Amino acid sequence: MANTYSSSLVTDIATQASITVLQPKLSALKAFSSDFTSDTVSGAGLRKLQVAVVANAASAVTNPTSFTSNGDSISAAGVTMNHISAQFGLTSAQLNQGFRLEKVLKANLAALGNAIMDVAFAPMTTTNYGTAAYNTAIATATGGVLGNDLITKGLPALFAAIANGSERNLVLDGQYFSYLLPQSGFSLPVTGGPAYGFDNVYLNTRFNAITGGSDSLLNGTTKTCHGFAASPEALAVASSLPYVDQAVAGLLQQQETIQIEGLDGLAIQMSIWGDLATRGLYGSFDVIFGAAKADGSALKFITA
Numbered sequence: 001m002a003n004t005y006s007s008s009l010v011t012d013i014a015t016q017a018s019i020t021v022l023q024p025k026l027s028a029l030k031a032f033s034s035d036f037t038s039d040t041v042s043g044a045g046l047r048k049l050q051v052a053v054v055a056n057a058a059s060a061v062t063n064p065t066s067f068t069s070n071g072d073s074i075s076a077a078g079v080t081m082n083h084i085s086a087q088f089g090l091t092s093a094q095l096n097q098g099f100r101l102e103k104v105l106k107a108n109l110a111a112l113g114n115a116i117m118d119v120a121f122a123p124m125t126t127t128n129y130g131t132a133a134y135n136t137a138i139a140t141a142t143g144g145v146l147g148n149d150l151i152t153k154g155l156p157a158l159f160a161a162i163a164n165g166s167e168r169n170l171v172l173d174g175q176y177f178s179y180l181l182p183q184s185g186f187s188l189p190v191t192g193g194p195a196y197g198f199d200n201v202y203l204n205t206r207f208n209a210i211t212g213g214s215d216s217l218l219n220g221t222t223k224t225c226h227g228f229a230a231s232p233e234a235l236a237v238a239s240s241l242p243y244v245d246q247a248v249a250g251l252l253q254q255q256e257t258i259q260i261e262g263l264d265g266l267a268i269q270m271s272i273w274g275d276l277a278t279r280g281l282y283g284s285f286d287v288i289f290g291a292a293k294a295d296g297s298a299l300k301f302i303t304a
Contacts, residue, residue: 013101013105014105014256014258014270015258017105017106017109018109018258018260018268019260019261020106021106021109021110021113022109022112022113022260022263022268023260023261023262023263024203025110025113025114025117025205025206026113026116026117026260026263026266027202027203027204027262027263028117028120028171028202028203028204029116029120029237029263029266030169030200030202030262030263030264031167031169031171031200031202031230031232032120032230032232032234032235032236032237032291033232033233033235033236033237033294034236034237034238034239034264034265034266035079035236035237035238035239036237036238036239036263036264036265036266036267037239037240037241037265037267038240038241038257038259038265038267039240039241040240040241040242040243040244078292079236079237079238079290079291079292080290080292081238081240081288081289081290082119082288082289082290083242083286083287083288084112084115084116084119084286084287084288084289085112085284085285085286086108086109086111086112086115086284086285086286087108087282087283087284088104088105088107088108088282088283088284089104089280089281089282089283090104090280090281090282091278091280092278092279092280095279095280095281101281108285109285112268112285112287113206114206114208116287116289117204117206117208117209118206118208118209119209119289119290119291120209120235120237120289120291121206121207121208121209121210121291122209122291123235123291123292123293124209124210124225124228124235124299124301125210126301128293128296129228129234129293129296129297129299129300129301130296130297130300131301132223132300132301132302132303133157133158133161133229133300133301133302134150134153134154134157134158134300134301134302134303135223135302135303135304136149136150136154136226136302136303136304147179150176150179150180150302151179151180151196154302155170155196155197155198158170158228158229158300158302159197159198159229161229161300162229162230162231162234162298162299162300165230165231165232165233165234165298166231166232166233167199167200167231167232168197168198168199168229168231169198169199169200169201169202169229169230169231169232170195170196170198170200170201170202170227170228170229171201171202171204171227171228171229171230172201172202172203172204172226172227172302173203173204173205173207173226173227174203174205175226176226176227176302177201177203177227180195180196180201198229204227207224207225207226207227210225210301211224211225223303223304224303224304225301225302225303226302226303226304227301227302228299228300228301228302229299229300229302230298230299230300231295231298231299232298233294233295233298234293234294234295234296234298234299235291235292235293235294235299236291236292236293236294237289237290237291238289238290238291239266239267239287239288239289239290240287240288241257241267241268241269241286241287241288242269242286242287242288244269244271251273252271252272252273253272253273253274254270254271254272254273255269255270255271255272256269256270257269257270258270266287267287268285268286268287269285269286269287270283270284270285270286271283271284271286
């Protein structure tokens with residue numbers, strides 16, 4: 001007899017896996033302007049979404065005679081949305097052999113997270129954001145030590161390049177993040193937090209969309225992106241949930257909305273169903289997600 005999973009157990013496993021897999025993988029998204037929602041809109045899930053981007057506030061007034069002036073600089077970035085889906089399943093034979101749903105869920109959540117980051121970073125080209133503010137190849141070519149040079153020259157250059165932003169966030173890959181780790185027993189938080197003068201420092205291990213693009217500077221052969229400094233107004237990111245018609249939803253064994261902790265409302269949709277013909281168990285994680293360039297002066301790359 002095949003193993004069965006109660007609805008509550010599936011939800012608990014999926015929720016826990018989402019926290020442990022997606023929260024650290026997607027933490028860098030907190031560096032940008034976002035419009036995340038768990039709403040679904042019939043027939044309009046893939047519409048272009050306008051995300052508000054606040055560049056700066058109105059100028060302060062000395063000895064005001066009126067309190068109704070409004071000079072805030074607010075623009076809207078049009079974000080083209082994409083339906084991202086990670087699909088999984090266990091055959092009847094696999095269920096009878098004791099395969100666990102937990103391992104399948106975690107693997108597919110990781111695939112979903114990778115796909116989300118690829119979409120998020122796709123707009124990041126030198127065409128949109130200009131040349132790198134810091135190139136580590138210069139440091140090593142002149143006899144510098146990469147880690148020391150990053151701290152003494154790289155971080156100041158990056159900070160200065162986005163100093164006028166509403167926040168100054170730093171996003172680094174594993175190698176470059178490790179150069180900032182103190183040598184005492186303390187460590188930098190991997191999901192954000194102030195350090196080295198930046199408002200937040202994030203670890204990110206997925207730069208494929210940047211290094212694999214057609215951009216001449218970041219094409220993976222001449223120079224590789226190891227991170228960037230950015231203010232929230234550099235990039236607009238948005239998400240919602242896909243609409244599922246009631247005629248289809250009624251055939252699903254289970255459908256849940258899972259909130260990703262610490263990501264300002266980002267949610268994914270989990271659907272589980274069975275196939276009578278094969279007696280297999282199938283499911284998917286889905287999200288409607290998009291990203292678009294906002295302020296091209298608010299992000300600067302680190303390359304090597």
